Amino acid sequence: MLKPIIYLLILLSPLIIQAQEKNKYQVRTIAFYNLENLFDTKNDTLIFDDDRTPEGKDGWTQERYLKKIENLSKVIVQIGKINTNATPDIIGVCEVENKSVLIDLTNHPNLKEKNYGIVHFDSPDERGIDVGLLYSKSAFIPTSFASHRLLLFNDDGERDYTRDQLVVEGMLDTEKMYFIINHWPSRSGGELRSRPFRLEAAKLNKRIIDSLKRYDPNAKIIAMGDFNDDPVDHSFKKILKVKGKIKQLDSMSLFGPMEKMYKKGMGSLAYRDKWNIFDQIYFTSNFVQPPEGSYAYWKAGIYTPSYIIDPKGKYKGYPLRTYAGGNYVGGYSDHFPVYMHLIKKVY
Secondary structure, three states: OHHHHHHHHHHHHHHHHHHHHHOEEEEEEEEEEEEEEEOOOOOOOOOOOHHHOOOOOOOOOHHHHHHHHHHHHHHHOOOOHHHHOOOOOEEEEEEEOOHHHHHHHHOOHHHHOOOEEEEEOOOOOOOOOEEEEEEEOOOEEEEEEEEEOOOOEOOOOOEOOOOOEEEEEEEEOOEEEEEEEEEOOOOOOOHHHHHHHHHHHHHHHHHHHHHHHHHOOOOOEEEEEEOOOOOOOHHHHHHOOEEOOHHHOOOOOEEOOHHHHHHOOOOOEEEOOEEEOOEEEEEEHHHOOOOOOOOEEEEEEEOOOHHHEOOOOOOOOOEOOOEEOOEEOOOOOOOOOEEEEEEEEEO
């Protein structure tokens, strides 16, 4: 009786192997991280970076700078790794002074062998902080990129200089995608008073998305950033009309997986014991039900390992930042990173 069974297994083995291969998946990680004032130690006379110099208020020495580079690289290499056993493929960043600090970051031993490329433009922000994109050269090839200026004016009609919105088009493996990196105006002066600036940022973001869709109706677009707004605020609900539930989506919708997390009380940063999810990722609905053989949205999360959480004191449970209460503590950032996974079946 054993021989027929053995013969049957031999005959079926190619089919079994083929079935296993059909269940293989390619997973890519898209992340965003506010790097909390990643400045070099040089005094740039064109921006307000005096505090972040060796002679400045923060005592920003080369030793402290290199420690921050090491800390950030340690975090970046681990974002989403629990699900993929791999480093992120796309990383949007903000609060970087210039391209030089991103070069130092990607050249750190923790990241160097990962071979990250950089897309960066200097913005007109008064503090001199910019957004940027890091990408794994083995996964993504940028084909075009542009920096979109956000024009804001205060009550006196004077220009309020802020960060640009970065748009990067490229091929993630064999699939064209667009990434928009944001750092919207802060809540300085209060949420209500500063809200009009973020509504203008949302309008620019919507114009960019609408323009990409006119050029390519099937465009797959992922926007990410520190928006200084939560998923339920006016900028997301009234201007961008980002949906928080998959059942609400239609072909023209944007989907924001962070809304569900926010309603559960989760957060990417805290202020006066209130948690917010200002760090968000949202995207076009064609990631939710994509064509066969293309990348689909799998899951999203906030990366909160214990070592980047303040263990004690006034800020216990908060992100472990570089400075707290005016004192140097040598942490990581005042924001937690956020991420999403894309997945597709490999045939």
